[in-house]
Amino acid sequence: MAIADYPENMPDQKGFFGEYGGSFIPEQLQVIIDEITAAYIEMKQDESFWNELHYLYKHYVGRPSPVFHAKNLSSKYGGAQIYFKREDLNHTGAHKINHCLGEALLAKKMGKKKLIAETGAGQHGVALATAAALTGLECDIYMGEVDIKKESPNVLRMKVLGARVIPATHGRKTLKEAVDAAFEAYVKDPVNQLYAIGSVVGPHPFPMLVRDFQSVVGREARAQILEMTGKLPSSVVACVGGGSNAMGIFSAFIKDKDVELYGVEPAGRGTADGDHAATITYGKPGIIHGFKCYLLQEANGDPMEVYSIASGLDYPGVGPEHSFLKDNGRVNYQSINDKEAVKMFFELSRVEGLIPALESSHAAAYAVKLAEKKSKDDVILVNLSGRGDKDLDFVVENYGKEYGVDKLG
Amino acid sequence: MKSYNGAYLVADYPDRERFISAALKSLEFFDFLEIGIPFSDPVSDGTVIAKAAYDVIESGVKFNDIMKSIDEIKSKIPADRKLYVMTYANHIYHRGIQNFGKIMNDHGISGMIIPDIPFIESRRFTDIFEQQGLEFIYFITPESKPEQIKQIAQSAKGFIYSVSMRGITGSSMNLKADIKTAVADAKTQTKVPVVLGFGIRDVESCKNALETADGFIIGTRMIELLNEDADNSSFNKFVEELKAKF
Ligand SMILES: Cc1ncc(COP(=O)(O)O)c(C=O)c1O
Numbered sequence: 317m318a319i320a321d322y323p324e325n326m327p328d329q330k331g332f333f334g335e336y337g338g339s340f341i342p343e344q345l346q347v348i349i350d351e352i353t354a355a356y357i358e359m360k361q362d363e364s365f366w367n368e369l370h371y372l373y374k375h376y377v378g379r380p381s382p383v384f385h386a387k388n389l390s391s392k393y394g395g396a397q398i399y400f401k402r403e404d405l406n407h408t409g410a411h412k413i414n415h416c417l418g419e420a421l422l423a424k425k426m427g428k429k430k431l432i433a434e435t436g437a438g439q440h441g442v443a444l445a446t447a448a449a450l451t452g453l454e455c456d457i458y459m460g461e462v463d464i465k466k467e468s469p470n471v472l473r474m475k476v477l478g479a480r481v482i483p484a485t486h487g488r489k490t491l492k493e494a495v496d497a498a499f500e501a502y503v504k505d506p507v508n509q510l511y512a513i514g515s516v517v518g519p520h521p522f523p524m525l526v527r528d529f530q531s532v533v534g535r536e537a538r539a540q541i542l543e544m545t546g547k548l549p550s551s552v553v554a555c556v557g558g559g560s561n562a563m564g565i566f567s568a569f570i571k572d573k574d575v576e577l578y579g580v581e582p583a584g585r586g587t588a589d590g591d592h593a594a595t596i597t598y599g600k601p602g603i604i605h606g607f608k609c610y611l612l613q614e615a616n617g618d619p620m621e622v623y624s625i626a627s628g629l630d631y632p633g634v635g636p637e638h639s640f641l642k643d644n645g646r647v648n649y650q651s652i653n654d655k656e657a658v659k660m661f662f663e664l665s666r667v668e669g670l671i672p673a674l675e676s677s678h679a680a681a682y683a684v685k686l687a688e689k690k691s692k693d694d695v696i697l698v699n700l701s702g703r704g705d706k707d708l709d710f711v712v713e714n715y716g717k718e719y720g721v722d723k724l725g
Numbered sequence: 726m727k728s729y730n731g732a733y734l735v736a737d738y739p740d741r742e743r744f745i746s747a748a749l750k751s752l753e754f755f756d757f758l759e760i761g762i763p764f765s766d767p768v769s770d771g772t773v774i775a776k777a778a779y780d781v782i783e784s785g786v787k788f789n790d791i792m793k794s795i796d797e798i799k800s801k802i803p804a805d806r807k808l809y810v811m812t813y814a815n816h817i818y819h820r821g822i823q824n825f826g827k828i829m830n831d832h833g834i835s836g837m838i839i840p841d842i843p844f845i846e847s848r849r850f851t852d853i854f855e856q857q858g859l860e861f862i863y864f865i866t867p868e869s870k871p872e873q874i875k876q877i878a879q880s881a882k883g884f885i886y887s888v889s890m891r892g893i894t895g896s897s898m899n900l901k902a903d904i905k906t907a908v909a910d911a912k913t914q915t916k917v918p919v920v921l922g923f924g925i926r927d928v929e930s931c932k933n934a935l936e937t938a939d940g941f942i943i944g945t946r947m948i949e950l951l952n953e954d955a956d957n958s959s960f961n962k963f964v965e966e967l968k969a970k971f
Contacts, residue, residue: 330845330846338846339843339845339846340814340841340842340843340846341768341841341843342768342769342840342841342843342864342888343840343843343844343864343865343866343869343888344864344866344867344868344888345768345769345843346843346844346845347866347868347869348868486779487765487779492766495766496766496775499766499768500768500770500771500772500775503768503769504771601818602815602818602819603813603814603815603818603841604766604815605766605768606768606841608818611815613815613819616787616788617764617788617815617816617819617820618764618765618782618815619765619766619815
């Protein structure tokens, strides 16, 4: 598949990005997923749907989100100019609302009664609970027990919004287990529920559908940066968990051959198995949760337990489109560890007054490293995918002392 | 015509010894046994089977251990009793399709049941397995299109697995008119038995299944019976009951 055709012909009709993606799900579910694909393709051609979605983007989410030139940060590190696409300013505090509204409108159109999903950091859960409230759908969110403790403000927000938060209690009790639990609930009643998956993962059509809804980020950012700087950025940087915010911003630049794209994975607390979630860096192709992708797996063939300080990044798989973009070399995948991410959490807060989500801190931390190697004329565009309010308690409790912050005053 | 029935067990659950004993016992009645190789993300299994699979993984049982249990079962059953492996695509993909097939051949497995490979994705697997003489078991569902049923009926080996409802293992049996139509449709076009699975748990539902299909598969109920005591007595009693009734 040539980049020149990108992304109009991606994925192919069966949902493949090269050898990745597809649909590895039980036959009885395939029939229903086919209905979702058909409904989405129909909806995609319907102008009134896009009008409704763009109305909500503008008046409900607050789009377009601005692009901000982080001059303090740029001059402190003395290299390239760093710009942030401010997805943190969206209603609900992250990019996730972009696809949740699309998924909710799709569910509504298909006559579904309930939206269900997994959530890691709680951002997707909050965004989906919000979209469900807005569209009058019921909402069940599955979340690992460990993440429920860590992300308590988001858990409360989901509940206030009227969603049920259902703990996943097996395994490491984090994101993968939440996906397992949501999948299990979904297959029990795929007729009345829509599994509004939280990233560019899962069986076809979800990686395509979530990317399409997130592509607004890239389209806006490309126009904004052209207007602000008169040229394209030399690099675009985004963190990669499942990869939705990254696909959103990358999608507008893939054909711009001179723009380098960087996906930043979580290196966690070390390179040993189970200590990170750097899927593309250390994984090999496999099949999980209905799709083929790079996968961190044990010698035995079971998905590996994974870890990252950022709950939204600790997933053993990754979007099929990222897997494809890795193999064909268009995107460069790097990693940032917990310590570097926490350091950037405080750095960005104190130098620019922006408290980033721990996920987004990974992207910002890599951007600074990259900036140091570039010239002052270079522009690095970073997707600041979310704000860090949700992470405050956790970060202060575990790292506050190091940075002079004490919870008790 | 005599019915053609199968039981599903999770490999080495609750432990190796009780698994082997349950397997041998069930093959006194059942024509084939589906042996589940646990995968930690079982997208087609309900709570009972998923938990059993998870327990096996947690207890440290490895793929090779399971193959040893299979060898022992194989050595103690009549030649007309067939063993199938039921597992998820990544276990196969991870080892290489060709290599996985060879392992199955080496251990006397007749074929594979892979619930996360729908018909549209099956070619890359079946092309290889068929050359190796292994049966790739196809599913039909209440929503299967007539064209697909025809293709499946004509290429099926071993048996056709008809899923009696939308959903996953452990849901209750709900024989809707449309699966009856699908089963009837498949039966007229195939040489292999069309067997009904999912939600079959007692003599009553077995009888219901036989009104429509050539046989039945019991899964979740078998695991529940193993959970009822520590010596397989409930399990053995149930198999005896089936022997008496059918
Ligand atoms: C702020 C933020 N950024 C990034 C992610 C990671 O998701 P993705 O890789 O799909 O963008 C999350 C997930 O929860 C998030 O909350």
